Amino acid sequence: MGSMSVPNLILNNGIEIPQLGFGVFKVPAGRTKEVVLAALKTGYRHIDTATMYGNEGDVGRALADSGLHRDEVFITTKLPSGRAGHERATLAASLRALGTSHVDLWLVHWPPSARMLAPVWREFLAMRDEGRARAVGVSNYSLEQIDRLTEGTGEAPAVNQIPWSPARYNDALLAGHRERGVVVEGYSPLKGANLASPVLAGIAADHGVSPAQVVLRWHLEHEIVTIPKSSDPGRIAANIDLLGFSLTPDEVARIDSLGRG
């Protein structure tokens, strides 16, 4: 079952993002290159790293060894807290480590102080306009903080990367992002889920898949980007094997209701 058909979403500046990515937070340090290469071989075309993860160099080496063209892989990295005011130098270091002239998505990893919210965002837009990032966004922001950026600059972030899983499902929060044209990118989709939940287990059994695959497929049904991490070749493959089944609206609604418990 190919990754060829992992669906894309279109960001607010027209850039396409593969809805399923590979997260590399806490991949064991000595294994990052091998694990990312395994993910690329399995068909992932979207890698989510961050300056804070300390593994951009290994991600870059995996990309170089993969034989894939730069434009075949969507790369995200993030500005750490504490680097507000040093955006340009921090992105330059990320690009050097990743071995690329630009990333596809650059995120503010955590909101800086209220005073710095708009200035950091202005630097992000400038770096994008200079071609160092094809799109820019934020992570761990509230809707109110997103509105501050938009009021200050006229431009909303392309994405907000926030924790998301059935247990965290919140239709008002999702609708708030949609109204603002901000794509929700969920993180910790599996860590944040109760994979032993009878609802997930029942739906998984009906489709002959695992509860983890149901959770990831549920993100795709909602048009939410999801970036599961695994260091295990079998789970790396299982987590992208989502295209041979789909969830009915009733199943989606039953999973949504886990967030209202």
Ligand SMILES: NC(=O)c1ccc[n+]([C@@H]2O[C@H](COP(=O)([O-])OP(=O)(O)OC[C@H]3O[C@@H](n4cnc5c(N)ncnc54)[C@H](OP(=O)(O)O)[C@@H]3O)[C@@H](O)[C@H]2O)c1
């Ligand atoms: N923006 C932020 O502040 C932020 C915060 C946290 C994470 N993130 C991003 O989001 C990515 C994903 O989040 P995460 O790493 O926190 O959590 P996650 O992807 O939800 O969960 C990873 C954990 O689940 C296990 N796992 C993976 N596939 C599984 C499967 N099919 N069945 C059962 N267990 C499975 C992994 O173990 P094995 O490795 O042993 O398979 C690992 O312990 C991160 O890597 C990072 O890129 C961003």
